[in-house]
Amino acid sequence: MSKKEKSKNKDENIKETDATKEQDTIEKNEISEIADEEIKETDVTAELEAKVSELQDQLLRKAAEFDNYKRRTENDQLNLLSFAAESFITKILPVIDDFERSLDHISDAESAEAIKEGIVLVYDKLLKILDEQGVKKIDSVGKPFNVDYHDALMQVKDDTVPAHTVVEEVEKGYMYKDKVIRHAKVIVSEDVGEQNNEDNENSSNGKDDSE
Template identity: 55%
Template structure:
């Protein structure tokens, strides 16, 4: 074999090897491309699933928020419903009493009936957290009492509640109406010309 033939064979072999390398690289690129496309498709599907889950959760939360808002509005709107329902029997008792007042021959029975209704109403208020402020005989307390008058009272400490003109009430821990009262005045501070009852200004309001 001549030297030229040998060179040609070597060149052909080199070309074949280069072609094989090129084919191998091309195949690797194709494989990598297929792998990347598969990954992209998987990620797109995963993103679509996550987006769908997010939208469903967002819709569920919106429905939950709307339901809670409606429940809160209903609680505010019908907050007094239970109390009113329990108050209706007391009103029924009053109506029945009014129907029999005209024909009643014994005023004591009428008074007793009204007292029973009053006690029933006060019990209902107490169950709702409404309590009457104790006033008569208690030391005057600006937190609970509103003094309208002062009156001389022998043997009683100054600023003691002598009488109650209008009852006061507490709802849970809040005063909703102060008791309007008459309080005792210090007898040592009264002169012979002082009046028995002196109106005074009050710092409280209803």
């Protein structure tokens, strides 16, 4: 092989090597660009997912706030209605008291019988209306004294019933549904043993004073 041919082959090898290097560089650059694009897409996806999660949290919070507001509004309306009804009932109770007093004091004469019957009809009708609204009388006479339902005006001796029993009702008590809106004013039987102790103490104190 002549020097000229050797030189030619050498130049061709050099060109092929340069071309290979150039191709490798192009491929590396393309790979690098693809990797950069994938990284960018990953970042965008993560950002979008975070935004979606944030919006979902905001939506859940708004829904919870709306539910709370709705419940609060409904409770306020119920409380308002309950208060209005309770106020009306409290005002009408003295009217019932007056009816009861009138019935107690009407004579048994025939001339008064018609008046009494008329008052009884009105009284019963009024009680029926209150009963339909959830107003009930508190049964007191013969029941054990209970501070949740009764106000004791005084105590009396009564051997026919156990101690601390309601023996007389001075003014009726009423409940509106499950709430006491007026305690019954009652007279309660006293504990004879307690009264005897008090009498003995008073007697003993009297003796001491005389000495």
